[in-house]
Amino acid sequence: MLRDERGVTKLEWIGIVAAVFSVAVFIPAFRGTMGDIYERFIWGNTFWRGVWITLVAFGAFMGTVFLVLYTNLGARLGFLIAGSALTGWGVIQGFLFTITVPRGPRPAAFEGLNAFQLRIMSLALMLGSAILFAMFLVALNRLEAADQGGDEGPAE
Numbered sequence: 001m002l003r004d005e006r007g008v009t010k011l012e013w014i015g016i017v018a019a020v021f022s023v024a025v026f027i028p029a030f031r032g033t034m035g036d037i038y039e040r041f042i043w044g045n046t047f048w049r050g051v052w053i054t055l056v057a058f059g060a061f062m063g064t065v066f067l068v069l070y071t072n073l074g075a076r077l078g079f080l081i082a083g084s085a086l087t088g089w090g091v092i093q094g095f096l097f098t099i100t101v102p103r104g105p106r107p108a109a110f111e112g113l114n115a116f117q118l119r120i121m122s123l124a125l126m127l128g129s130a131i132l133f134a135m136f137l138v139a140l141n142r143l144e145a146a147d148q149g150g151d152e153g154p155a156e
Contacts, residue, residue, distance in 0.1 A: 011070070062086060080143065084136035087129045094126025 003009055008016075024030045041048060062082060069078030098119050 011067075077140075077143065080136055080140050084133060084140065087133035087136060090129030091126055091133055094122050094124075094129055097122035098126060 025034070065085065066078055066082040069082050072078070073081065
């Protein structure tokens with residue numbers, strides 16, 4: 001990991017900023033200012049609220065998994081395992097959405113769509129995640145071969 005002139009990595013800087021932010025939230029003036037910013041820019045606009053919720057959810061879900069793997073396995077192997085876990089979960093989720101759509105009363109927004117058209121997005125999620133999952137598995141295989149002193153690719 002690259003360190004700056006102070007000897008701190010980027011991940012350590014993120015941890016420092018998160019720790020300072022977590023302590024600053026207990027100060028009423030800071031909490032009030034952050035609440036005003038949130039109300040003005042995010043809560044009033046549905047689009048930005050959705051973007052914010054998505055980023056926070058992704059950061060909490062994948063960030064904590066990657067952080068634990070990073071501390072135990074290192075940056076490269078931790079990233080590959082976290083990525084393969086995320087894309088494997090995407091394959092399973094896409095498959096389950098594909099076989100269970102539609103359930104319940106049909107919403108008015110979906111009038112005119114047949115059963116296949118309702119499954120296109122979940123099929124795209126499943127196929128895209130399967131391709132990325134295979135790519136992560138190939139990268140993990142190459143990393144393992146390089147760690148064992150083997151060749152970088154398949155024998156020719």
